[in-house]
Amino acid sequence: MPLGLRAQQLEEVFESAMGWDEYLESDPAKAQPWRETRSQVQLGSDQERLLSLFTRRMPILMISGIWCGDCVRQGPVLQALADAAPCIELKYIDRDAAPLLMEEVAINDGHRVPVVLFMAEDFEPVSAMGDRTLRYYRHLASKKLGPSCPLPGAPAGDSLLEDLVTDWLDEFERVHLLLRLSGRLRTAHKD
Numbered sequence: 001m002p003l004g005l006r007a008q009q010l011e012e013v014f015e016s017a018m019g020w021d022e023y024l025e026s027d028p029a030k031a032q033p034w035r036e037t038r039s040q041v042q043l044g045s046d047q048e049r050l051l052s053l054f055t056r057r058m059p060i061l062m063i064s065g066i067w068c069g070d071c072v073r074q075g076p077v078l079q080a081l082a083d084a085a086p087c088i089e090l091k092y093i094d095r096d097a098a099p100l101l102m103e104e105v106a107i108n109d110g111h112r113v114p115v116v117l118f119m120a121e122d123f124e125p126v127s128a129m130g131d132r133t134l135r136y137y138r139h140l141a142s143k144k145l146g147p148s149c150p151l152p153g154a155p156a157g158d159s160l161l162e163d164l165v166t167d168w169l170d171e172f173e174r175v176h177l178l179l180r181l182s183g184r185l186r187t188a189h190k191d
Contacts, residue, residue, distance in 0.1 A: 005104050011123040013101055014061050017091035020079050023066070026094070030066045038076035040161060043084055047169055051085035056179040057121035058172075060090045063098060063105065064114050070132055071114045077164045078116065081172055088172070107131050118175040120185065127175050133167035136160065 024031035064071040082090035095113050102111045107130045115130035
């Protein structure tokens, strides 16, 4: 996924985006599934501890559709992870409110959601992850393709929600380590 976006563009979009409550209030009729899913997301003590150790400020933007089933599954997971890490600032923006941004983050030539953009504290782009996670694709492949498409790697787990937490936590940790080890940021923070 191309990240030809400039920090200034990302900062402007991020500032116009909404926090969890504001985003859900933007369409109360469709917000209930998000709230229900969020109430089901439980982080383990090791996961909470890992997130509590993050030190670099990490703005994260989820480009979403409040109507989108994949967003309903993943947005609450992202929120649970962000709630456990004080340095993470997660915001949401509707896909249709950011058409120029959607052009930059198209997936397989489509405006698919969710797309999650990870940024450094100065809004330099760091990573983008979109559509569905690996374990969720494994789940879909096993259901839709069956034995005609043998799955490499570990099979999908028993709990899709737990799989989503694992996949997203891995990406959060990867991005945080990238930021923590960044020479540019280590120089700025003198650490």
